[in-house]
Amino acid sequence: MKSELEQRTPAFGLISDVANTFSNDYARKLFAQTCFNHFFEFEVKKAYDRGLMKLPIYLSVGQEHIPAAIASVFADCLIFAQHRAHSVYLSFGGDPRQLIDELLSRPTGCARGMGGSASIHSPEIGMFGHSGLMGDQVPIAVGAALGAGKPVLTVMGDASAEEDYIYGALGFAVTKKLPVLFVCEDNDLSILTRTPVRRSWTLCGLAQGLGLPAVDITDDPWLIAHHVKQFSLQLPAVINIRTCRGLWHAGSGCDGPPEWDRFALIKDTMKMLGLERDALAIESDTERAVQNLWVEQLRKS
């Protein structure tokens, strides 16, 4: 019998037919944002591979649909993510041009070249930058919720969840009933070390022990949206999302196929919803649009 941590499948915690509880229009928008994030990351990879970026990059390939799903149902919040946050920034409406410029170390970048890939931010969308210290965004997010009195989203990784201050932050949020949605993008990796090597406990077990509502689920975007919607009415809450990092921790290399390919599975769901043709059109249109955006932005000096 596999330990709870090792139960990683594309169907973990899945609610059958959950996609059918959303409209087709919702599915198109969700898919369009997922495609935007997906193709954006591959353009980053291309530019990086051409040697245009002189900084470490943290790609969200394989996880790019998670923020798309969250943003589709959780808006008007402050956002505290960590280093792998291109898709968070894009999904919540961050200006892609400013992100490209940041990755190219231009003064017109969203952090004027100070942040690079890991520390992007956007005051326009209420997204605060990450310091590079894993997990420090979580207590900061809780403090922002205390100060601002409005919903706050914070995104961490499965490794960052182990930082001792996460426990304190969850505890304070539940004690003071602060409106924080804690999301863990659980790719089962701390750089290259798998979770069961590092710990025996689950984040949800910890959260539930503290009295927070929590779910542990696979990374199906409709499933994510379903839980985020429910939890947004009973914050603070924790969602641990088991997902697969498609490329290296930093840089653009690949160690082989992921445990599952969620982008392909999302297209299967679109087909199941009778949206196969829409999906094909959205995918090719978005790919072209993202490519054009990059060509244009790269042309600028």
Place this chain on the structure above:
Amino acid sequence: MGRTVAEVIRDTTRHHLTHNHGLFLGQCVTAVGWIGGTVPAMSEAEGIVELSLADVTNAGIAVGAALAGRRPIYTVRYQGFMWYNAAPIVNYAAKSKDVWGVPCPVFLRAIAMEGNGIGPVASASQHGLIMRMPGMPVCAPMSPNEWTEAWNWFMRHDDPLYVSEHRRSFTIDYEFENRIEPEADITLFPISAARLNAVEAAKALRQEGIICNIQHLMWLKPFTVTDEMRGSLSRTKLGLVIDSDFEIGGPSRSMAYDLMHQSGAPVFALGLEDRSAGVAESLDNPTPTPERIVRVIRQLVRSGRNVPAGATIE
């Protein structure tokens, strides 16, 4: 009689919470004397937030509240706890404006305490810990007006501010004056509680015929060497920075370096010894006592200034 430092802190805090939509964050605030009488007896609804004992988390919460525009007063009850609290402060609050152009104004009251067997755990000032990182000015007010100056600076700027307080200041209701005399033998630059001890030491030394000029230091970073400091050093040709933080790798040596370079006079440093404090009084490692300061100054003045600058004295 004017107000004491504690009263000034309490009244300012009350005003901040009542009029500025400010927040006060700390541990065990509403019991055990309301932090030396520096906290107004107000409720959580009015802005006094009781934190849990999770120090690293708490500093992060203060940072978040500052990002949300609440200008929190974050109080660390014993300055030794800064070793836990420093991470979110120096890595986020102090960097936020430089990296993202987003202000993160936290007013960090870090309170030093010594004596009474507080021993190795939490004693001493730790302002050097913050001073060595960019992005956060550091001051150590000891009088009512100095504390108000720190507060006014904070409210006029959008930077975080590290306020190295000392429990011994809480009852002080007077102001300090620099002392400059034409025939002085040495210029003292005391910091925090060392200022009280330096004043006492200077009195004792006068009886032996050793005259000390005193330049009280309240702003530690940025540290400006004033004309008055330079003028005093040019006459005494000998200086000593005295601190309630550790000497090795600490503010006293760093500031002595600045003073020396800008005046050409040898300036020495005296701070806490490089050893753990013990609980027994005889094993404590406190702010240099008046007796220790007297011994060191005697040695410096009588040795004809032959001690090599930068050497550990005593």
